[in-house]
């Protein structure tokens with residue numbers, strides 16, 4: 049595999065690295081439903097003031113469910129192939145349990161990013177699971193969402209890479225329970241170094257800006 053340093057339709061295939069690949073459209077509706085319900089469960093657990101009997105019963109139930117699901121576990125590094133009507137050679141991949149965007153991760157919001165003429169764009173609304181200061185998104189989570197958006201810009205528009213440096217400017221508080229717009233783009237490509245930038249906006253106002261240096265993975 050060669051590493052391309054200019055925008056290209058070619059993508060490395062994770063199967064060449066021994067990583068299993070699941071097509072996004074083949075994730076069972078039952079699993080998507082479970083992920084969504086556990087996402088809500090995390091929020092309920094984080095905020096419950098139920099009585100101790102209810103809590104103890106819930107803990108027993110969840111323990112039993114966890115044991116049942118652990119009977120069959122995915123291989124670490126399992127990838128999901130996104131179905132965006134792209135030709136096979138331009139297919140996009142992501143880790144299926146990615147904490148920000150993973151299809152099967154109940155702890156992920158999840159953040160879905162789509163191509164635009166300017167780069168990538170996504171929308172997400174966060175609940176108290178992602179809370180830092182009262183009513184506001186945790187700063188580390190803001191950095192995580194920007195890392196994902198900036199890394200995806202490199203991956204989709206140039207080639208997959210790893211974040212070597214990430215800088216975040218927190219311009220305004222980022223509110224919970226508010227649609228957040230996340231945008232990112234590639235600014236410059238210099239050999240294996242890809243310079244990317246992006247923003248988070250609430251009600252059209254920038255709450256955080258990020259710039260990053262991605263280093264393209266070696267082929």
Ligand SMILES: CCCCCCCCCC(=O)SCCNC(=O)CCNC(=O)[C@H](O)C(C)(C)COP(=O)(O)OP(=O)(O)OC[C@H]1O[C@@H](n2cnc3c(N)ncnc32)[C@H](O)[C@@H]1OP(=O)(O)O
Nearest residue numbers: 141142143195196199200203208210211212213239241263
């Ligand atoms: C599948 C799709 C996924 C899309 C979304 C993903 C979003 C999430 C992204 C992440 O969170 S990645 C996880 C967090 N990042 C890491 O764990 C990376 C840890 N660091 C490393 O593994 C290596 O340091 C790294 C791969 C970044 C670079 O090591 P290499 O050995 O491949 O690169 P090398 O040291 O040869 O440097 C290549 C060039 O980059 C430059 N460089 C490397 N690290 C740098 C740095 N930190 N700052 C500035 N420049 C840097 C280096 O000077 C050199 O420049 P020149 O070509 O001009 O000589």
